[in-house]
């Protein structure tokens with residue numbers, strides 16, 4: 001992977017524009033992955049993935065267990081180093097960047113395990129997450145009140161009434177929303193969400209779908225999700241991974257109707273379906 005890009009986050013202007021050499025190509029994505037390979041001790045987890053996600057997209061990533069979804073997210077966020085291939089974000093190569101540098105570039109993710117501090121209030125959790133991007137000097141100064149990004153994140157996730165309650169009292173769904181709020185407060189351009197509706201009630205799923213739709217108005221969002229009903233309701237473009245490669249990509253209806261998807265993802269082999 002090339003190292004021609006500056007080590008620090010690009011400015012707003014350069015972040016919005018594709019890199020010079022690629023500017024001539026039509027419709028470059030905010031995230032561009034090319035010919036990505038990840039090999040773990042001889043096992044190929046990602047096998048030649050090309051993926052382009054445009055600004056403002058709400059993209060769903062699906063695939064059976066072991067398809068490589070989490071590995072792909074791990075590569076984008078710098079947790080896993082690719083064996084070969086390129087990942088570019090807002091025109092900048094992510095090669096060789098550390099996880100915290102990638103967060104500062106504007107990529108945030110949720111994990112399957114919770115990162116919420118139960119004893120801190122909902123507001124304090126968001127404030128703490130937001131402080132990640134603040135300069136140290138401003139952290140050392142005692143701040144009064146709530147910053148705009150924290151207030152806005154709290155409003156977006158709909159937990160304003162619980163702002164001063166400890167996060168430990170939240171329901172499973174509310175906790176997931178808090179984690180999303182903590183991400184938004186960091187001001188990312190791209191959010192990567194790993195199974196955000198897992199374990200949620202029907203009402204919570206619905207609220208999460210609305211929340212993701214709202215967030216996608218001013219962010220790009222990639223969601224790993226298994227729940228087909230949720231996909232049918234909220235997905236526009238779906239990318240299906242299988243055995244480390246992109247099997248199919250398209251709108252939700254086309255993906256669902258694709259016999260290859262039915263075979264590998266839904267587990268409905270043709271003979272069983274007959």
Ligand SMILES: Nc1ncnc2c1ncn2[C@@H]1O[C@H](COP(=O)(O)OP(=O)(O)OP(=O)(O)O)[C@@H](O)[C@H]1O
Nearest residue numbers: 040041043045063064065066067068069070071072
């Ligand atoms: N650090 C690792 N070392 C070795 N193999 C790994 C490692 N991480 C992932 N794998 C393997 O790579 C493959 C892809 O795993 P990954 O977790 O990305 O799949 P997934 O699509 O997210 O699956 P799931 O839906 O079950 O979470 C799996 O076979 C997994 O066992």
